[in-house]
Amino acid sequence: MVASPRPGSPFGRPSSSASRTKVEEDLHEYAGIDYDKVTIKRNPSVAVLYEEALTYEEGTVISAAGALCAYSGKKTGRSPKDKRIVREEGSDKDIWWGPVNTPLDEKVFLINRERAIDYLNTRPRLYVFDGFAGWDPKYRKKVRVVASRAYHLLFMRNMLIRPTEEELENFGTPDFTIFNAGEFPANRYTTGMTSTTSVSINFKRNEMVILGTQYAGEMKKGIFSVMHYLMPKAGVLSLHSSANEGPDGDVSLFFGLSGTGKTTLSADPKRALIGDDEHCWSDSGVFNIEGGCYAKCIDLSGEKEPDIFNAIKFGAILENVVLDEDTREVDYSDDFLTENTRASYPIYHIPNAKIPCIGGHPHNIILLTCDAFGVLPPVSKLTPEQAMYHFISGYTTKVPGTEDGIVEPQPTFSACFGAPFLVLHPQRYATMLAEKMSQHKADAWLINTGWIGGKAGVAKRCPLKYTRAILDSIHNGQLSQAEFENYDVFNLQVPKKVANVPDEMLDPRKAWMGTPEEFNASLRSVAGMFTENFKTFAEGATAETLAAGPQL
Ligand SMILES: Nc1ncnc2c1ncn2[C@@H]1O[C@H](COP(=O)(O)OP(=O)(O)O)[C@@H](O)[C@H]1O
Ligand SMILES: C=C(OP(=O)(O)O)C(=O)O
Ligand SMILES: [Mn+2]
Numbered sequence: 001m002v003a004s005p006r007p008g009s010p011f012g013r014p015s016s017s018a019s020r021t022k023v024e025e026d027l028h029e030y031a032g033i034d035y036d037k038v039t040i041k042r043n044p045s046v047a048v049l050y051e052e053a054l055t056y057e058e059g060t061v062i063s064a065a066g067a068l069c070a071y072s073g074k075k076t077g078r079s080p081k082d083k084r085i086v087r088e089e090g091s092d093k094d095i096w097w098g099p100v101n102t103p104l105d106e107k108v109f110l111i112n113r114e115r116a117i118d119y120l121n122t123r124p125r126l127y128v129f130d131g132f133a134g135w136d137p138k139y140r141k142k143v144r145v146v147a148s149r150a151y152h153l154l155f156m157r158n159m160l161i162r163p164t165e166e167e168l169e170n171f172g173t174p175d176f177t178i179f180n181a182g183e184f185p186a187n188r189y190t191t192g193m194t195s196t197t198s199v200s201i202n203f204k205r206n207e208m209v210i211l212g213t214q215y216a217g218e219m220k221k222g223i224f225s226v227m228h229y230l231m232p233k234a235g236v237l238s239l240h241s242s243a244n245e246g247p248d249g250d251v252s253l254f255f256g257l258s259g260t261g262k263t264t265l266s267a268d269p270k271r272a273l274i275g276d277d278e279h280c281w282s283d284s285g286v287f288n289i290e291g292g293c294y295a296k297c298i299d300l301s302g303e304k305e306p307d308i309f310n311a312i313k314f315g316a317i318l319e320n321v322v323l324d325e326d327t328r329e330v331d332y333s334d335d336f337l338t339e340n341t342r343a344s345y346p347i348y349h350i351p352n353a354k355i356p357c358i359g360g361h362p363h364n365i366i367l368l369t370c371d372a373f374g375v376l377p378p379v380s381k382l383t384p385e386q387a388m389y390h391f392i393s394g395y396t397t398k399v400p401g402t403e404d405g406i407v408e409p410q411p412t413f414s415a416c417f418g419a420p421f422l423v424l425h426p427q428r429y430a431t432m433l434a435e436k437m438s439q440h441k442a443d444a445w446l447i448n449t450g451w452i453g454g455k456a457g458v459a460k461r462c463p464l465k466y467t468r469a470i471l472d473s474i475h476n477g478q479l480s481q482a483e484f485e486n487y488d489v490f491n492l493q494v495p496k497k498v499a500n501v502p503d504e505m506l507d508p509r510k511a512w513m514g515t516p517e518e519f520n521a522s523l524r525s526v527a528g529m530f531t532e533n534f535k536t537f538a539e540g541a542t543a544e545t546l547a548a549g550p551q552l
Contacts (some may be wrong), residue, residue: 046315050154063318065313071319073471084103131291209223256370269307270475286362317344340351362440365443381463469498532551
């Protein structure tokens with residue numbers, strides 16, 4: 001008879017005090033984890049994590065396709081207002097302080113850290129994952145995740161790069177540690193706390209502490225912030241972009257704020273996936289930071305997005321989705337808990353993923369904007385100066401759900417198409433991008449995956465099949481040879497024809513459902529928003545970049 005590998009069985013027995021592992025010793029010494037009371041499981045298998053989550057985490061079930069369906073509680077999106085960075089001597093001048101990076105006293109960080117560790121010590125079981133961020137061995141960072149929920153550990157097992165047995169054996173001291181005590185709240189009366197949620201990063205201690213949110217995305221985006229701090233210092237550009245590679249080895253980068261299509265559009269059966277969200281561009285090319293993908297799955301369909309749909313199987317996590325009680329089939333159209341339903345899966349769940357996730361220097365730079373006013377064309381070709389202007393502007397829309405408190409599409413300017421994750425001033429990243437683009441002669445395109453023909457609520461988002469057709473034309477070289485028309489006010493070069501896209505879709509004026517007067521008013525109003533927003537960046541920008549913006 002085969003024994004059931006459940007906790008309590010011989011397989012689940014805690015290690016005896018005579019044989020402490022190095023990780024137990026480390027966590028005891030370094031963080032005060034009480035290994036006499038707490039069973040520590042390091043890098044457990046997917047099967048063990050499933051069992052633990054199903055046994056101990058209320059509501060967790062398995063979907064018909066074999067994914068672990070986990071629930072993150074009250075917070076189902078990131079909490080940018082509760083993110084803090086410890087202000088220490090030396091980092092003061094470097095960090096882009098302001099609404100994105102709110103300073104925190106070191107002492108308060110330690111209070112939160114102790115609160116988190118005190119909580120973790122009340123748990124009978126803790127899970128540890130040791131893995132890497134960054135596929136290029138030259139730049140990769142060793143990351144340790146310490147979490148009280150098996151779901152959180154499986155998430156980071158999917159999202160970080162999984163070490164080989166040998167790498168795990170020789171892991172040594174981590175470069176960065178996340179303490180996830182998200183089940184337990186922050187204390188609102190602690191100086192500097194404004195809610196019961198706190199996500200704080202300390203670059204001196206190389207630690208991140210999470211309290212009061214169980215949204216797993218905080219961990220992966222936290223590591224992204226760390227890379228946004230460390231990589232530029234090493235001469236490497238960190239990017240909020242997805243990346244894929246054509247059969248001839250041509251790499252495309254897709255920049256975009258959350259919900260604008262990085263994950264969806266980089267999953268392309270004609271191209272090998274390098275990664276869906278976080279990359280770095282070094283002197284030798286691009287590399288993915290992560291070992292997995294994190295797709296939005298609201299309204300996901302097997303017909304429209306087969307690669308993502310089929311990646312949701314054993315090993316994948318589905319977050320905050322609604323299922324049929326009997327069949328355990330997921331209803332992807334149900335936004336009962338949140339519109340930000342998510343799937344996390346290791347990159348090898350995508351059949352044509354490129355592993356290791358490394359590519360050459362990009363040929364095409366695609367800026368994914370998501371225009372809620374319906375005035376930007378679905379595609380336009382950018383001059384290098386326009387690429388800089390639009391990269392720094394980061395005009396787009398916050399889609400509902402991804403951030404706490406966003407309930408309807410909200411136009412925003414998110415510098416570098418990822419302001420919430422920037423640590424240094426946007427100009428630092430933009431300057432590096434301009435240098436790399438000119439050195440490697442990359443073409444730049446602006447693609448509007450947002451509303452066409454009217455504003456959000458009135459019109460519809462550009463149909464996915466047309467955005468895909470546009471990308472096909474970019475990748476087969478047709479679009480750079482197309483005939484272009486100048487699109488006034490923004491001075492964008494818009495192709496007259498794109499294969500498999502109706503002509504009238506290409507010109508927002510023709511697609512417009514209201515009156516020409518309304519269109520012109522909207523166009524000018526969006527242009528005005530650009531000009532107003534760019535005022536804060538005018539000082540650091542070149543005259544050419546400044547002139548590349550809309551002209552009223
Ligand atoms: N034209 C389009 N291009 C890309 N995505 C679109 C488009 N229209 C609608 N969508 C939807 O928008 C969402 C994009 O999400 P995702 O690819 O996860 O964004 P990101 O990875 O940038 O956060 C998906 O739910 C997708 O189905
Ligand atoms: C996980 C996130 O990223 P994205 O939506 O870009 O995939 C997020 O913004 O919380
Ligand atoms: Mn994504």
